Each structure stands twice: as structure tokens, then as C-alpha cells.
Amino acid sequence: MALVDCNSFYASCEQVFRADLQGKPVVVLSNNDGCIIAANKEAKQIADIPMFQPVFKIKDLLKAHQVTMFSSNYTLYGEMSQRVINVLRNFSPHLEAYSIDESFLDLSGLSHKDLSAYGKEIKEKVLKHTGLPVGVGIASTKVLSKVANKLAKKIPENEGVFVIDSEAKRIEALQKTLIADVWGIGRKHVKRLQNIGIYTANHFTELPLNWVRKNMTVVGERMWRELRGEKMMEVTNHSQPRKAVATAKSFGKKLEKLDIIEEACAYYISEVSEILRKQNSTASYLQVFLNTNYHSDFDKQYHPSITVKLEMPTNNTFVLIKEANKILRKIYKPGFRYKKVGVCLSGLRSENYVQTNLFCQEFSGKQQNLMQMMDDMNAKYGKSTIFSSSLGIRKKEWELIKEERSPRYTTQWKELLKVQG
Numbered sequence: 001m002a003l004v005d006c007n008s009f010y011a012s013c014e015q016v017f018r019a020d021l022q023g024k025p026v027v028v029l030s031n032n033d034g035c036i037i038a039a040n041k042e043a044k045q046i047a048d049i050p051m052f053q054p055v056f057k058i059k060d061l062l063k064a065h066q067v068t069m070f071s072s073n074y075t076l077y078g079e080m081s082q083r084v085i086n087v088l089r090n091f092s093p094h095l096e097a098y099s100i101d102e103s104f105l106d107l108s109g110l111s112h113k114d115l116s117a118y119g120k121e122i123k124e125k126v127l128k129h130t131g132l133p134v135g136v137g138i139a140s141t142k143v144l145s146k147v148a149n150k151l152a153k154k155i156p157e158n159e160g161v162f163v164i165d166s167e168a169k170r171i172e173a174l175q176k177t178l179i180a181d182v183w184g185i186g187r188k189h190v191k192r193l194q195n196i197g198i199y200t201a202n203h204f205t206e207l208p209l210n211w212v213r214k215n216m217t218v219v220g221e222r223m224w225r226e227l228r229g230e231k232m233m234e235v236t237n238h239s240q241p242r243k244a245v246a247t248a249k250s251f252g253k254k255l256e257k258l259d260i261i262e263e264a265c266a267y268y269i270s271e272v273s274e275i276l277r278k279q280n281s282t283a284s285y286l287q288v289f290l291n292t293n294y295h296s297d298f299d300k301q302y303h304p305s306i307t308v309k310l311e312m313p314t315n316n317t318f319v320l321i322k323e324a325n326k327i328l329r330k331i332y333k334p335g336f337r338y339k340k341v342g343v344c345l346s347g348l349r350s351e352n353y354v355q356t357n358l359f360c361q362e363f364s365g366k367q368q369n370l371m372q373m374m375d376d377m378n379a380k381y382g383k384s385t386i387f388s389s390s391l392g393i394r395k396k397e398w399e400l401i402k403e404e405r406s407p408r409y410t411t412q413w414k415e416l417l418k419v420q421g
Helices: 009-016 055-064 074-088 115-130 142-154 167-175 187-195 201-205 209-227 258-278 317-331 365-381
Strands: 002-006 026-029 036-039 068-071 095-099 102-105 134-138 161-163 245-255 281-292 305-314 338-346
Touching (some): 002 142, 009 026, 009 036, 009 074, 115 134, 115 161, 134 142, 142 209, 201 209, 245 258, 245 281, 258 317, 258 338, 258 365, 317 338
Antiparallel strands (some): 002 134, 095 102, 245 338, 281 338
């Protein structure tokens, strides 16, 4: 199987549409432009630039090194991720999108091929059709393919592709891999292993199975077996439906007024309810919480939360906004400066198995058609083309700070890339 991993994914997405930034340092910032969460190779080579540091503390440093900053643009990144997946499906019908920038491909039945050449073809096709550079690691198991992928990108001579196709290459690869870099082995286990002199993946595979089973449970045993070339995990074609959906984002500035917080809450409800409808699920429970700024020495602290059982499982945006507002009015207290509101829908079940009653209106044809029409229009003409009036029509005082956000080139008509002759 192969693991295909996009290089410096967020930063690379930004560079695709900015040819002038090729070969130059680029970083991507967290919500509200708070800190650096991603950097390309050129930025990582600048040793003075620390990851996850507040940007305001290092702005002069970034300017001195001519580093280009971008606010996070998750709409763009998500769409570019889908483009990569579409290309990869041409190389295997069995694909598992493991994360936004990583996918496993089942290459069973391709043993007659030159796998190194096949990996290079994958790499070249993704670059050609998306503009994104990737690394390709190929091995007999998922964990070994992760090891191979790291070596593909870490060692320049591998040119982004590495295949573990012999016992000698497996042992050599494990000898070059630190135990801390093995996928699936957490920090506590890494420390425990280092305390007994286990520093590489190869050392780990030489431990007795009984010790691994006793001290690292079934998960550790699975990693041990996979590193030894025994397949324990298959490529999963279909993602499992979520058990809960939630979102919570910090406001662009601290808020005190309930009506503005209600607008933000309504927006987040709209997001998560749309996700429910996409997977044909409904929610039985709704949680709403408020947070003041944990890190402020000046602000009074208040972190309320209430979870309610809904009268009927639903994915109806308007019903959920109404219920969320009821909760907000219970937990809101004047006199606090709020930093964040969050919502969580849980107790998810298929909408095909919701038992209604005589008085239920939510699953009537009209209500379902309304939700479908909203989703179709927003998919065709752009996010929030049609929305609940609860979101307000004024400038969103609660919105994230995105002073350096790039255009959403691939999903918004008004933000298409402009070419000047």
C-alpha cells in the first residue's frame, strides 16, 4: 500500500496561486491570526522562526526574513484536498482519505509493476493536475508506508518516493526511524521505551511480543506487528459517520452583547447542521457553551455550558438555532467579555430511523425540501447565499480576524484568480 502525503500542505496551497512565492518562505496563521501553524520548507529553514509563537511577538522577525504570511483559508484547503483525492483515485479504486493532506492507497494486485516508477508517476500526476508537491511511501503495511513516506521526503536522494520492498530495506528504514517518529506510538510510550534503551523503530521490533502486549496493550502490539511487515490494518474505503459534530471559534474581539453572540451561535449551528444533512444524520442532543478568555488576567472568568435532549432528533437548521438561543439566554450573564461560543450536536442517528409523532413538523416534505433547497443553492452559488435571518445582515462583529486571508479561488465566483494580459 502507499501513503501519499502533501508537503507543507497549507503553505503549498497558497503557493499554487502565487507563482511569485515559489522558493520563498511562507507561513500560515491560526484563527484570528494568532500564531504560526504551518510553514513551508524555506520558512522552516529559518531557525529563528518558532512555531506556535504569537505572531505579534515575531512580526519584526518575519519581516526581516521576508516571510509571507497568510490567514488560514480552510475553504481553499478543503477543496484542494479533494482535488488531490480525485487524482489519486486514478491509481487505485481503494483509497482512504486519512486526513486533509494524507491518503492511503491499496496497491494490491500491482506486484508486477515497478512500484518505484509507479510512485513517481503518482507524484508527477498530482503535481501536474493540482500544483501540489507530495511524498509517496510504499510498503506492505500502513505503518511501514508511513515510515517510507518520511524517508521519501527526508532524504533528498529519494526524490519524494521510497519503497520498502525487501527485508533488508525494511530493517534499514527502521534503523533510520526514531521511535518518537513512529505513527501510533504516543508520547508516554515513547518515554517508556526510551527509558529501557529503545530509541529506533528497529529496536522496538526486537522487543519480545509478550512485553509489548503487556505494557502497550493491543494498539502497541498492532504497531509492532505492522513494523515487522504483518498487515493488521486495511485501507478503508468509506469513512465512518461522525458520532458528534462540533465547532467553536474565538471571536475577532471580545463581546459583551447577547444579540451579537446569538448571531455567531446561529452561524455555527448552520455549519454543523449542514454537516449532519450531508451524512443523512440527525442529532438527539445539543450543547452550547460560552467562554471568557482563559489567559486574561484582567477579565472576570465565566465558562458556562448546558446540554439538552431535543424533543425530536433533527438536522433542521432553524429548529436547532431556536433551541440554541434558548440555551444561550440561560447561560449568558451581562458584565463579562466573552471570547468564544461553541456548539456540539451529539447522539447522532440516521434520519431514516427517526421515530416521529403526530405533532412533528420537522420531517414533513416541506421542511425537508426547504433544507435541501438551501443546501443546493449554497453549494451552487457559494456559502451563505441563503441563510437564516438569525445570522444578521450587518458586518459580523464576531467574525475571526483574517487580515491576510487569500481569496477562495476555487469556490467563490467573486474571488476567482485574475489574469492580466
